[in-house]
Structures are given as C-alpha cells and as structure tokens.
Amino acid sequence: MFLVLPLAGIVARTPWSALPGLLTSDLVTDAIRLSLITSTLATVMAAVIGVPLAWLLARVEFRGRSLVRSLVTLPMVLPPVVGGAALLFALGRRGLIGEPIYEATGLLLPFSIWGVVIANTFVAMPFLVITVEGALHTLDQRYEGAASALGAGRLTIFRRITLPMIWPSMVAGLVLTWARAFGEFGATITFAGNLQGRTQTLPLAVFVALESDRDTAIAVSLVMVAVSLFALVSLRGRWWRTR
Amino acid sequence: MIGNGLEARIRIRRSESFGVDVELSVLPGETAALLGPSGAGKSTVVAVLAGLLPLDEGRIELAGTPLDDPAAGVFVPADHRKVGVVFQDYLLFPHLDVADNVGFGLRSRGVGRDETEERVRGWLTRLDLTGLADRKPSHLSGGQAQRVALARALITEPDALLLDEPLSALDVVTRARLRRTLATHLDGFAGPRILITHDPTEAFLLADRVLVIEDGSITQEGTADDLRLRPRTNYAAEVAGTNLYAGSATNGRVKVGDHTLHVADTLIDGPVLVGIKPTAVSLHRQQPEGSPRNSWRTTVEVMERLGDRVRIRTGAPLPLTVEITVAAADALGLVEDAPAWVAIKATEMSVESDDPR
DSSP, rough: TTTTTHHHHHHHHHOOHHHHHHTHHHHHHHHHHHHHHHHHHHHHHHHHHHHHHHHHHHOOOTTTTTHHHHHHHHHHHHHHHHHHHHHHHSTTTTTTTTTHHHHHOOOOTTTTTHHHHHHHHHHHHHHHHHHHHHHHSSOOOOHHHHHHHOOOOHHHIIIIIHHHHHHHHHHEEEEEEEHHHHHHOHHHHHHHHHOOTTOOHHHHHHHHHHOOHHHHHHHHHHHHHHHHHHHHHHHHHHHHHOO | TTTTSSEEEEEOOOOOOOEEEEEEETTTOOEEEEETTTTHHHHHHHHHHEEEOOOSEEEETTEEEEEGGGGGGGOOOOOGOEEEEEEEEEEOOSSOHHHHHHHHHHHHTOOOHHHHEEEEEEEETTOTTTOOTTTGGGGGGHHHHHHHHHHHHHTOOOOOEEESSSSSSOOOOHHHHHHHHHHHHHTTTTSEEEEESSSSSHHHHOHHHHHHHHTTEEEEEOEEEEEEEESOOOHHHHHSEEEEEEEEEEETTTEEEEEEEOOOOEEEEEEEEEEEEEEEEEEEOOTTTTTEEEEEEEEEEEEEEETTTEEEEEOSSSSSEEEEEEEHHHHTTTTTTTTTEEEEEEGGEEEEOOOOO
C-alpha cells in the first residue's frame, strides 16, 4: 500500500488528454534527450572504470583493498548533494584538480553536459562495481585456471571466459547503473546546475515544473516511472531466465 | 628417452599446518598415479605442475626444460607451459560449444582460425566426437565430456599429460567403461602421464607405478603388487590391500587368464572385476577338507611381517596377497618357497561388472 500509493497518485492525477502536448514541449523533449544521452554515457564510463576496478577488487590482493572497496561503495550511502558538492570542490573552477585543468585547457566541467555525466557516473558506478565484483566472487575460479593452463593470458581469459560467464550479472549491473543515473538528481543539480538543454535532466525538469506547471511535472514523472519500471522488469526477466 | 620425462621436487607451504613435500619422476610413455585420500595434497601437486601455483622450494623440469626453480629465479607461468591438463569435473567452458572448447588452447596460443578448425576436426574424429561439435557441454554425457576434456588437453601437443580425478565425476556404472577407453587414449600419448586419484582401482588399472600421498608426502611408491605385499601405512594397507582381477564371467564362473574362480553371483555375465581381500583367504598345509570350491595348490613366494600380521605373496596359478596372523603363520610352519594350499569362499569375493551398458 505504502509503495503503490504514490504511484497511484501520479496515475490518478495524470491529465491523459493533454499528455501528448505536455510531453512534446521543449522543456520536456530537451530533458528527455539529455537524460538519455547522459545516463548512457555515464553507464559507459562506469563500465570502463568500474569493471576493471571490480576485477581488481575480486582477483588481486593488494594493501588497502578494503579501503578501496569502502570508497567505491561510499557514493551509495552518501547524500547525492554532498557527492555533488565534493565533485565541485575537486573538479570545479576553483577545485583541487579543476583549477589546473581550467588554466591549462580552459575546460570547465561543472555546468556542462560532462558535468552531468560525471555526477551520474559518481553516483551510479557503485551499483556496477558491486554487482560485478559479487559475480566474480561467485564464479568458480578453476575455469580461469583451466583457461590459463590451456595457454590463455589474463586478457584472453577475461574476454573469453570470465566476461561471458558473468554476463547475466554484468547486464543486470549495467541496467541498474543506467537506471540510477537516469534518476540522478542531487549530485547533478549541485555539480552541473540546472540549465535547460545543457544540464537539465528529467528529474531536474520535474523539480522545476512542480513550481510552475504541475501538469508537466506529473507527465514527466509518469515517463520516469515507466522507464524505471521497464528497466527493472527487463532485469527480472533476465534473472529468471538465466538462473 | 631419459631426460624427456618429468622431474619434480615439490616443496610448498599451503597454511600454517599443511605443506606438501613430494618428489616425482615420470618417464615418457609411463603413467604414474598419485593415490591419496582427499586433503593429502593432490590438488596442490596438480596446481604446481600446471603452473597455477609457484613452488616455495624445489624444481620442476619437463623435457629437459626447467619450469619452476625458485632458487634460480625461474618460473614459467601456466599459459607458457606445455602441460596438458584434464581437470577434475573437466571444467569445460559452459558457454562455448565442443569445437570452441577443444580449439581454445590453439586459439589462445595464436593459431589461426582455419588451422584451428581443421585440427579440431581431426581431434573430434580421433576421439569419436564427430557430430557433437556444436553441442554445449551441458548437453554431453559423462563419457563425451571426458573425451572433450582429453581432446582439449591433447590438441596443443603438450609434453606431459596431467589427469586430475578423470573418472570421479562419473557414476559407478559409467566409470568402469570409461576407465578402459581412457587406458586406450593414455597409451596413445607418448609423454609422461600423471594420474591423480583417490580410487585405488583406477590407480592400479591405469598406472604403471603408484605413488601413495598422505598428508603432503609420498609414503610409498611401487607397483600394485609392491603395495599389496608391503603396505607401509594403514591407508596403503586399506586401499591397496585388495587383490584385483579382471576376468570374464559366465554362470557363476569367472575366467582369469587360465584360472577359473567360482563366485556367488551366478547371474553376472561378461567382463568383470573380482576383488579378494587378503584377510578373506585362508592358507593350509594340505588340501583343505570339505573343499571350498576355490582352492588350489601353490607356493609361498614372499613373506612380509606387518606388525602382528604376515602378508604372503603366493605364486601360480593365480598370484594372491594373503594376510594371516603371525601365530597362524608359525602354526602352519610357512616359509618362503614352501608349498601351501589356498582357499577362498565364494561369498568372500566381490564381483563387479566391468562392462555395463
């Protein structure tokens, strides 16, 4: 009841007849496009950084491993606003790394589309790392040993044995990461701002519209609920089929 | 040929309380079995020989090339060794079909797609696997999976073949049949072969020489006969003790070579394995009365004292290892080369089909 009621609230208040018009307004189409692009880019970035990281955490023993593991999962429990602020202090125009980058290249990460991608990646990547690391732990490592005895190097083993064997979990992790990035609000608004067409993603658009235009807010919320549900349902289907 | 074999002095600590300290020397064309209970260090030996685990001390040399020599700073990792391994449970890659499993080693070593395909086809034919190339391992029978594992290990033309419990993944019925096909395939491999097993039957039937490993060290080494006659540990006495004969059964009679044994099971038919415990045989100075049907005249060949027991090896027509008490041996006045009568009750012999279908 507690879980369904808010959803029912959205559905009940949806102005169905005006829906097409509301969803094709500039504010909404800009936000949809931006959200799709940034959450996809964030997922790609999370995969590029997160999968090797998960492999390192699961397969290589090194000093400070548990510290790294805590750091990786920190964004999951940190309030996103704090995450955004931390990113600002690090990568902002006056930030720790942001300042030298800005002075050298004139590149300003905050308040740009890349700011959105970075904020999304920061918040969503832990989902991928945790899922993939878990899968790597569950995988029978003797298969990797067998591949090694057959003459395969580390990279070949990862590409031809490890990755295909953890593929279902990998996909699940990617979907979760994408869904989390898609719904990201706090870190994005803090680090990337709220500029329509540049950094205003769907959740930010809902926030703005709630002040001025309730119907649009509800319409966009409905879209978000639909997308998130779709992601989770497709995930479920995959899990049921493969396990 | 000497120098092409495997020479290994393995010294490695696995934990505070457990380490392995083993010496192995296997000639080309020879099958050595490493027989031991679980936890004896067999898997460690496999991992070390395959290159998945470096030695603490010692040296491994194969075909004249050092593979691991910590003192000299030599360690050839698994992917650069020419050691073919048939792993316990086979470990066929579940997401690859049979052809890709078999071709994996060649592809990993940089052999081209076309050549790999051709060589895979050759090995599939050789191991009677044609028609299964597109199957996934989950759709193979135990015997097929074993042959795929063999083909996968042999296709890279390794210098040594390592078989880790190659039959333990199978049910008892399939095991006997596959043991014999495995023996045929082993004969086709020219390098040294090492068989890791906890099953004495497997060790005695497949290997030329058996090394008993217990608690990380070799406690005994020799042929099946040596082990039966002079078991050095309780484990060896227990597992190696049983006299084992392959024969052919009809109507409660089993022909072993020229000799006929009478067994209790009159229904069993075809190839069988007959097991006779050394304690189940009785020795007599004259032909025993009431004459049990399995009774024959022979000579005492060797006598070995084993605590308060004596193990006796008898000669033709059917060599047997017999265990009796020292007191009984004294009472019978048994000495080496003396004649004696053996008697075995039919019910004391185990008979197991060696060709189930």
